[in-house]
Amino acid sequence: MNSAASSAGDGVTPKTVVKDTARRQLVERGAAGLSLDGVARACGLALTDVEAVFPHRDDLLTALVIDAYDASGAAMEQADEAAVKAGAPAGARLLAVTRALRQWSFANPGEFTLIYGSPVPGYHAPQDTVPPASRTPGVLAGIVRSALVGGELTPPRRAVPGPPLLLPAAVEAFGGVPEAPFSDIIERGIVLWSNLIGLLVFQVFSRTHDSVRDESAFFDYSIAVAAESIGLVVPSGEPTD
Structure with missing residues (x-):
């Protein structure tokens, strides 16, 4: 058989x-x-x-892309739900969800590479992939928004200069542009998201193994540094399990 x-x-x-x-x-x-x-x-x-x-092959790729985004997004959402139930502050929630995405990425390197690696020649992701792809930044945005409402953010020292850098859809997804001094928090959130994905690319593809002694600890440190850009404090010494 x-x-x-x-x-x-x-x-x-x-x-x-x-x-x-x-x-x-x-x-x-x-x-x-x-x-x-x-x-x-x-x-x-x-x-x-x-x-x-x-x-067609592209139909299969699209199904795999959607599954990967949904699975990684679900891992983050579950981690955030657990952190909220435990009464964790926004910084601890951020650390929990980024750790969850890291764990998923290392457990599923092929799918991680599919959605965050080099584009597949000849393949163009259809609109169906957009909602699943939005789950990861959506979790981050939810934490940032909660921190803003809860008074957990420290005002930035310098605002983004010039006109708004965002597309209207990004502003709408966040729920509007916050008032000063947090009027550029959406831009800063996108920087945080970009830093997270870039860091994972480095770690999953072994770009830091020859320069970092403890990659898990370095990941936590990097998230804490990136979170400073949005005025959020990530607690140190959090257990990794």
Whole structure:
């Protein structure tokens, strides 16, 4: 009995079998090396069976992209929910959710690379991927907004000069531009988000292993430094578990 037939007998759908196989191939071959024919061979299905659920390679990539964004976003949301229930201040919530994203990223390097690595040649993500992709910055924005309302932010020493740097959609997603001295907090939040993803890229792709003694501790330190730019204090000495 092949793997696909065995999975079907266990009640697993062909779509699930195909996606699980494709995720393994993301690690082995990278997204650019993913093909429906290769996935079909690896999971023991006929190509026509794979095409019945994912007619084109890009359909499969889109499903994997959405799953990756949803899974990583859910990990952050669950961590934030637990922190809120524990009565954690905004800085501790920020540390908890960024740690959760880091843990997910190391546990799922192929999917992390798919959504945050180099673009896949010839693939253009459709609009369907936008809401899932918004979950990560949405968690960060929620914490920043809560800190602002709760008086947990220290006013910045210098505001962003010149006209607003944001698209209207970003302002709307945050709930409007706050009054001074926090009128540039959305811009600063996007900088925090960019720093988080860049830091994860460095760590997942082993760009810091030859210069940092303790990468987990360095991650926490980096988040604390980045949080200073929005006037948020991240507590030190927090347990890592």
